[in-house]
Amino acid sequence: MTPPLVGAADIRAAAERIRPAVHRTPLLGGDGFWLKPEHRQRTGSFKARGAFNAVARLTADHVLAQSSGNHGRAVAYAAARHGLRATVVLPDTAPVLKVDAVHALGARVVVVPPALRESTTAELAARTGATVIGSADLDVIAGHGTVGAEIVADLPDVRTVLVPVCNGGLLAGVAAAVKAVSPATRVVGVEPALAGDAAESLRLGTLVRWPVEQTYRTIADGLRAPVLGEPAWRHIRVLVDDIVTVDEDSIVAAQEFLSARFGVLAEPSGAVATAAYLTGQSLGATVAVVSGGNVAATVPAGERVSVEHG
Structure with a gap:
């Protein structure tokens, strides 16, 4: 038997459960474009x-x-x-x-x-x-769904919600929350073109895995997963309206835009949703999720000796 999808009751229960440990982030912006600033969240991401x-x-x-x-x-x-x-x-x-x-x-x-x-x-x-x-576990999806629940509570007339995609847990949760309240609102996933496995999966209607040699080409280090998590995929194929991709230059331009207009320091992964907005891939009143602000350092972990190597 296929497990049920995360529902509104699961997300409400998650909201109560996590309330003492997370921030309720406010929307930033106006004039048709808002940010959901999860870079301000505990641990620097959603x-x-x-x-x-x-x-x-x-x-x-x-x-x-x-x-x-x-x-x-x-x-x-x-x-x-x-x-x-x-x-x-x-x-x-x-x-x-x-x-x-x-x-x-x-x-x-x-x-x-x-x-x-x-x-x-x-x-x-x-x-x-x-x-x-x-x-992309179900309890994780339910927790991430609180992002979507807060968006539609704060902006009931939102037309498009743009969401970064890695394993798909955030996109699945946001879609579950938004569609439960506002079925007409478009929920659109965004990922780098160099790690576009989710977009290809949705287009083909079947889960597609990309080699890590391909997905690790993008500067968006948080979005390099080679395949969507299966629980997330079950939600995405039913609830998500589209998944679009953005190129590397657009990601950098979005980081610069977020800094200049909003004073937001977003990591590349956190800027992809804004990149989709700037490249015209949304309709009407739009909220872009800034998923994280843990900006990459220049030295990769593999060059450090302070961690245990497997």
Whole structure:
């Protein structure tokens, strides 16, 4: 039997559960364009919402996550708030800023080549018995859905919501929340053209995986996942109106626009939704989710010796 999709009741329950641990971010802007500034969120990205909701529902004492950085940081944060041990698997291309932030929250960090993230996580789970918190798990999706619920509460007339896409947990959650209240509002995913597996999946109607050698070409380090998570995909194929792509120059231009107009320092992954707006890929009153502000450092984690290597 196919598990049910996350619904409005799940998202309302998640909102109550995470209230003590996250910020309710206000919309910024006007005149037809607003930002949902999740770069102001705890841990510097929207990921705190889903991670905290998932960890709060566990009885385990050790949690495990694999991440490009922000999800791992959020799981480490949630684990620390609940007094749990955390292990985070990161790629050796992860920005030092993100690696150090995970360390600072008391998590054990294991660094591996990007192609070994999934297999290393599975091996660690089998060996340690830790509970894996996937970035597109249903409880994570419900937590991320609070982003969408807040958007439609603050701007009931929104016509288009633009959402960055990695594993798809944020897009799935936002779509579930928005469509439950405002079915006519368009929910559009945005990803780099160099990591366009989600756009291809939606176009073909079947889940497509891209090699990491392709997805790791983009500067948007938080959006390099080679495939959508299966639970997220089940939501996206039903609820999402479109997934569009933006090129690398548009991402940089969006970062500059966000800084100049709003004083927002967004990481490349956090700027892709704004890039879609600037390139004319939205209709009517638009909200772009700025998913994170953990701007990449220049030295990748693989060149540092302060982390444990897998």
